[in-house]
Amino acid sequence: MSRSLRLTVAFVAATALLAGCATPVAEAEQNITFAIEGGNLSAGHMDPHSSQLDVSALIGRNVLDSLVAQDLDGSFKPWLAKSWEISDDQLHYTFQLRDDVTFTDGEKFNAEAVKANFDHITAEETASAHAAAMLGAGSAYVDTTVDDEYTVSVNFSTPYAPFLQAASTSLLGFYSPKVLETSADKLKTGGPDVTVGTGPFVLTEYTPDQQLVYTANPDYNWGPENAEHTGPSDIENLTVRILPETSVRTGALTSGEVNVATNLTPSTVSQVGDGFTVKSAEYPGIPYSLHLNETNGVFADPKVRQAFSLGFDIDSAVDSIFFGQFKRAWSVLGPTTPNSYDPSLEGTWEFDAEKANTLLDEAGWTERDSEGYRTKDGERLSARWIAYTPIPDDRAALADVIQSDLKKIGFEIKREALEPAAYNEQYGPRTYDITDWSFANVDADGLRSHFHTGGFQNASTVSDPKLDALLDDAVATSDEAERTTLYKEVQQYNAAENLMVPIYVPSLLTGYSDSVKGLQWDLYGRPLFYGASISVD
């Protein structure tokens, strides 16, 4: 008791001290503070090798470097690999590694290190929720072989086009082999001396649910080729503050408490005034969509699915609820997804209550019950929508509008908010009618898990050999034009079948003070701090 009492006293004293000299952030010292949402980070999500969460990849980037870098135009540039070759049968990727790279614990970066990391990702104990799949484990990936000290090959059983893209992310970044050997079990919790890579920053302090402090890696001289900066980072200390509340992050930015804040929401962007810039980057991959379960209940009928997609006013809802910050989605891929987007779908399926009504009449839902809902053979036209918690307020508002609009055409929507465990229980056997999510992914191959027979994100339970073939072909070729054609066909397929109803394209909104210079962005719109600095005006 007395110890915690002393702690409190110390804390209060410390906060008082901070309050005394807090404003403004001492700029001359090249310290940058970055506010993230990060609420789940402490829940075993510090390791991008195992975590499927965005935030894991975001903060992993500070420490973990990749074989290659992807430029904003979608092309790949050398990073830790000086060069690479792809075998003609598309099954073997051979990388020539830099020989001047060391991990911040002194370990050498070489072919063995690459192999150790890829082995770690695919090892069962890692229980990787995303990275292993990105590496093609379970479908295409065979193994990684060491050719000589600085040459390494990654081998596949079938062609796997998204590999380079995957290899450019921090999910396939590299930990020190020593860490993998001695403390692989601690990676999910993370921390100094555990989260050790070759990156531009070294994690020196971690307080779960509060902050991560990074210092510049003084030896860093192996930035990606497309980086504008070279040598060690100019930033001495990079502090990542975990501020789960949007309003708090926004407030922290405008009050100068932090220099950069990400995951701002449309409703708070307007509070960011002069002296700040808000970078809005549309996420590539699958927009926020409603997934209609076509083997369950009313959505077995394509007419009902189409009526559903036309039955609510997406434009007004998205525009109003997101304060014009997010765009309405037309396709199951976002416009920024490289080499795949089909713009011809834009404007093709506007809100049309009349047509929706006609379609439902045609589908035989002609009677009305006392509450005004359509019925057929005494059954009410009703669909059950499950969503997992926490549900952001804007998505709830969106659902309110959808529910309310559909009620007007006699279509009942029942919504259930489920905790993740309960959600998984229903998601597994696919017992719902509707569920919803967005899935940011730089490669259009993200569609495969959504539409391929048995795909783990195949919420619409579609199983069509034709669709499977399109997706398999697309992943088997690295020819970009061919992939674009194939993915456009997939998008057209959905537009005809309405398996997913895309609603809006989320954007990553990142605000930063104008004193921050040299920020770069990855394809997801995430800030990269390697080249950043603070200008002293």
Added chain:
Amino acid sequence: MKTSERPAELVKKRGGLGLRLLGHLGGVLLVVWGAATAGFFALKLVPGDPVEVMLGVQAQVSESVKAGIREDWGLNDPLPVQYFEYLGRLVRGDLGTSYQLREPVVSVITAQLPATLALTGLAIVFALAIALTTALFVRGEWMTRLASSVELVLVSSPSFWIGLLFISFFAYRLHWFPVTSTDGLAALILPALTLALPIAGILSQVLRDGLTRAADQPFALTARARGLGYRGLVARHTLRHAAADGLTLSGYILGTLIGGAVLVETVFGRPGIGRVTLRAVIDRDLPVVLGIIVIVAIAFAIINLLVDLAYVLLDPRLRS
């Protein structure tokens, strides 16, 4: 409400102070054991698989991996084995390892404790200051009536709503305080005040009642008949009597602080034990939930012990 034992009950107890202390310590252990046991079995009733929860939505993890995790966590052992292992660890001061955070529950809690202690500590200071001020300075009919109305409103308002109003008014409208949370004393004031107001309301109600009641006692008449004025009466006599009434509230106040911390930390986006609790409850992070239960039980038992001792210090009649 949670009150500590009333003096009347204490009076009946025989035996010296030391013996009573020993009895109290036994009581503390009993309460902690009871709470830990009840908590353990209650949480075993939780539906849903902790492993699923641990991995989150849409994790691509095979069944065999999940089974392995279950084995590692001892979730496959028979319940009595899990229970006694749990108790064994508890005795050694080990509250287990969080499912979600993958670190010892003790360090999870100690990492968050300072933030919550700072919040609740300042809240208590505010509450006491407000309550004592009203108790001492409110006299006369209309002031009394005003004070009881304000107290009623404070006690009746949901604290999280007060917090939202504060943010809306002081942070967004007037820009007096940062909306932002974690830095500095300025950021602590609104949350602490939010947490303090309902407590201040009830405390000042009880103190004022206690003062009035004590002033109606014969000894107060005697004291006034000696020529003592109102302030002298309060300082020398009635405040001590009212303080005893206030003491009975300490359990209630602790409860309000802990329950309130969950809401206030959420509203103001502050880190702390309340957030950890809420997260652990939502995530079914059983070791953390159990840890919180045990810590709260210990806190309550200790507070009750201190309150009982304070009664004895305050009231010589309990010493014999």
Added chain:
Amino acid sequence: MSIRVKNLSVRIGSAIVVDGVSFDVAPGECLAIVGESGSGKTMTANALLGLSPGRVTADELLIDGRDARSYRERDWRAVRGRTAALVSQDALVALDPLRRVGAEVAETVEVHGRGMSRAEVGRRVIQSLEQVAVPDAEVRARQYPHELSGGLRQRALIASALAAGPSILIADEPTTALDVTVQAQILALFAHLKRRGLAVLLISHDLAVVGRIADRVAVMKDGAFVETGPTAAVLANPQHEYTQALLAAVPVPKTAAQQSSGQPGGDVVLVATGLSKTYGARAAVTDVSFEVRHGQTMGIVGESGSGKSTVARLLLGLERPDAGTVLLGGSEWSSLTESERRPQRGRIQLIEQDPFGAFDPRWSVARIVGEAVALTEPVTRDRVLELLAQVGLDESHASRRPSQLSGGQRQRVAIARALARRPEILVCDEPVSALDLSIQAQVLSLLGALQRDLGLALVFISHDLGVIAALSDDILVMKDGAVVEHGAADAVLRDPQHAFTRELLAAR
């Protein structure tokens, strides 16, 4: 004159609680104001210290020769304790229970003797305590009120009143909470203080107390004095009928003719043999034996804590004796189980001191009595009214709740309820102690009449020898759980054998 009051009135709201009283008190003199509860005597006393909660008006209000009518709170504070001091009823509550006796006495000194050194204050405290004959004053000063005996506590209270050397002492029922033997000592102290020149205003309900030290008496009723005069004259020759009633209400012993003690007429209905009961380590009752006869009264007298109430519970079978037996009508009683005892419970009934607590507060009088009737016979309204009539109540009382009755009426209801079971024996535990003197007399005469009419055997328990004497055929004197004297009433009263009995008698 220390106090001179002309036409003093006190109003609280629209009620006139003191209605134009006039009196004066000279140094070395004691004036007693006597009246029953609610007569306004305490209000009068408080007005003299500026402590009245109401509005005070007077043609003349001189305290120590100065006109106090325009005094503000500040002026009053200078008077209180310094010029005129107050001693009130029960030192256990009139002294702050959380503070040491010394601190309480010192407070008076500190308030009026600004700038006095701590040592000097300490000396004054010891002086004051010694002045009222507190032995080991230095030790006592460090003790808390609850650690002192009732008598010492009351002396400490008086010491705190005298500490700043007032010339006027207002004593409001200063001995009421004390056992009679202690009462006598405190009264002697007052007499002593009076002789030393203090003006004493004594407020009391008890004419016996007044008779001992007061030089003059004012009898108060409904806020006004009905009679004033020298004590001896008023007591010997009361002019006003209220004074006469008050004097008549003082219980007088049964005459020898009324007593039936020793006459073998009544059958023995209740026998207690060797009753003992301990609670924890404390022996409440040790070896008590007696018998009660049909139509007769056994009086049990003793001070608080003497074990007399425990005897009552043992007789009723509400508690089981540790040793000894109670026989009811010659057969086993105390050794029965509750279910065996229940059918016979009607034969022996209880009347308690506080009838208010003895009724379910939500019930009407008719229902309270009806519950008892139902245990012996079908309840009829006539039977209930008959019972109420027996105790001098009528139909108008039947629908009231206990809280809507006066103390005397409640005690009558309690008696009616007991009678409903057609008992042979009534155990009355301090049945009139909570009542005003005049009401006491009425209830006592009611009990006497009922005993005559119904042939009831009474076990009458009281701390007040006067009350016991008024009804009893036999008297049992208890001290510390044991019987110290037992015999026929006239014998015990006339020729007490035990020193304690003599002390009790002397204190009257």
Added chain:
Amino acid sequence: MTVLIGLRTRKPPKVGVVVAGVFLAVLFAAALVPSLFTSLDPLDAEISQALAAPSAAHPFGTDQSGRDVFARVVYGARYSLLVGFGASAIALIVGLIVGLVSGLSPKPVDTVLGKIIVVLMAFPEFLLALLVIAIIGPGETSLVIAISLAAIPAYARVARSQTLVVKGSSYVRSATALGVPRLATIVRHVIPNTLGPLLVMATIGVGTAIVSAAGLSFLGLGPAAPTPEWGVILSEGRNLLDRAPWVAAFPGLVITATVIATSVVGRALRGRS
């Protein structure tokens, strides 16, 4: 808020009691026939009207999806009153039974039950409710169960001590001395006189329950999103404080008013009993 039981009776002015009673009556009417007070549907989202400030058409303004906040608050009365009164009633009944059983049992049983109550009392009600929700999952019924379970120890404690007081009271002794059978004594005297204070406690407890329910809903542990429960509406408003403070302000105001009204009525009841 059961702590108020311990306080000295302070009668609120008569007018206050009448106003509080009328307010509660209106709330009950709203709970039973919400359409009496508003013609709008609480779920009807008019996106063109989103975040409209309070006006004649929308007295409490509209929320992010253009629903009328007043209509939502009116329809929400049903949930809050149900939770408030339902939870108090359950806690009262179970608490009374536990307290009576404990108080009337032989000493050893009473001691054990008393200790169990003490252990449970060691938990703040709100935390206890959280834990119960963790076990049975969120939702409206869960809310009632969680809040009543959390409140039971307090009721049981008061019921037990009141039972002991009544059992040792002079009137129960009188009844025994009169020869009234034990069961009759319990039914006629012990239960009614134990129930009285509990009823007052429950009346004031309704307010506490409503606040707890709103708090739990606010944390997302109560009824799911579109339900117009007051705590849900409040939580919908919390991220709109800068541009639409009315969404959070009005439901909170109504909660506060409701709690004040139940306290005032409860205190008046206590004053009478």
